Amino acid sequence: MKDKLWKPMVNGDGAALTITRKLPGLVGLVLLALGAAGFGGAAKADYKLCNKTSYALSASLGFVEEENLLTRGWWRLRPGECKTVISADVQPGRYYVYAEAIPGHRGDLKTWSGETPLCVQNDSLFTLRDQSVCKEDPQRTRDFNAVDVTGEDGGNYTTDFTDENNYTTYQAQIAGVQRLLSDVGFDIGTIDGQLGATTKSALRQYRRSRGLGQDGVVDNQVIDALITEANNEDAKLGFFFCNETMLPVWAAFAQPADGSEGYRSSGWWLLDSGSCAKVRRGALTAEPYYVYGIMQAEDQELTLAGGDTQFCVAAVQFDARSDIACEESGFDTARFRRIDTGGEKAWTFVFRAEQFNQDLVQQADQPAPEPAPAQ
Incomplete structure (x- = not known):
């Protein structure tokens, strides 16, 4: 069946x-x-x-x-x-x-x-x-x-x-090659599952430039090469967390909301000592990003210092927009640290022990945090 x-x-x-x-x-x-x-x-x-x-x-x-x-x-x-x-x-x-x-x-x-x-x-x-x-x-x-x-x-x-195109397996193979060629920067026109002249030309250019032959044949070798190249390019882009402390860190992230104004905060990523995680895919935009973390230190939890912008968080995994009232929607709030990436397409924020070694009482005495920003 x-x-x-x-x-x-x-x-x-x-x-x-x-x-x-x-x-x-x-x-x-x-x-x-x-x-x-x-x-x-x-x-x-x-x-x-x-x-x-x-x-x-x-x-x-x-x-x-x-x-x-x-x-x-x-x-x-x-x-x-x-x-x-x-x-x-x-x-x-x-x-x-x-x-x-x-x-x-x-x-x-x-x-x-x-x-x-x-x-x-x-x-x-x-x-x-x-x-x-x-x-x-x-x-x-x-x-x-x-x-x-x-x-x-x-x-x-x-x-x-399946998707909305209802491709046959052959059409899906051709459409997949078209999409992958586009992912690595080749002009293939429309992704339609048809091995037309534009697709054949782009495929020949790709195979010649990567030492995979001179023809426009679609086979597993070229598909695997395209997948590897596309994934390698993606690995260079995005926002990353790395934990250089000796203890586990629970991390959260706030980024511009897709397709609308405002931001959204999400978490948690559990970062063991020495581990990293990608928290945003694709090239970064020019807007600031925000980070938050909790380090588990014996019988207490130390929060990341330097936060000046308030976003929603929760005790369990969450995803919350900045245009909601956190408490009324069942969330808590936390102060996130602002990160300006300077137009870079990729950024890594490294959690270090000294970033958490702040007097929590002092933090409580600081001025009220800024509200979550709008785009």
Whole structure:
């Protein structure tokens, strides 16, 4: 049987998923749902994921194995590619699927998702058998879509990732090459899934300039080269946090709101000692950005000093606009430190221990903070 998923959802740059339920309780509900869906009958099945979009995707799957809810990923799906992700000992029941576009694609991050938050490993291949890890690091949560596989599906199941164009796999492959060529700076005209003269010309130029041959052939070699180049370019852009303290730091970030006036604050990123995280994708704009952090020092929490602009925060993962009344909307407030990037396309803010070694009482005696800025 084949299942079509889904029109893409768009997350703004650096967007944080909002967790409204505690994960242990949610996992219990998921396991009950899995049991109710009929796990238990033996059946041989192949589970395939097919990418029928113009985006290169990273995909993940959730399912029950030996009574544990397991998530596994990431599978790289080239545009137009189908890949078997389960090939043996697959039983009917409820599965959970999620995919997101690779970071090298321009524009807002696009996801193919649902309503069930499960845990992933952000930056590497993974198999997770303990969903409680997201309690400590909520940025590892993704919203998966539920897929029910029955014994009537004939032993095979395919989930298609689609978009509004309803491409065939061949059209998706061509559209993906077009999008990737555009991502790395080549003029391909319209992304339409047609291998026309403009696309062929751009493809020949790319292959010649990268030492990949003289023709305009679309193959896995050129697609993989384009994906690598697009991701490498993206890695040079954005706003990054790095923790050079000896202790964990919980970090939050405020940036101009997409498509409207004002700012939005989001968090939390858990930064272990020596670790870094990208909190905003793409080239930075000229507007200031704002940072906030809490360092866990034994039995107390030390806040980042130097903050002069107030934004909304919460005790759990959050995303809040600056044009709301924080307290009335269920948020707390915190003073964020202003960062002027001077027009740079990338910036790294480094948390250091001395930035937190300020007398908290002195901070309380400072003048009232400025309100959150508007664009």
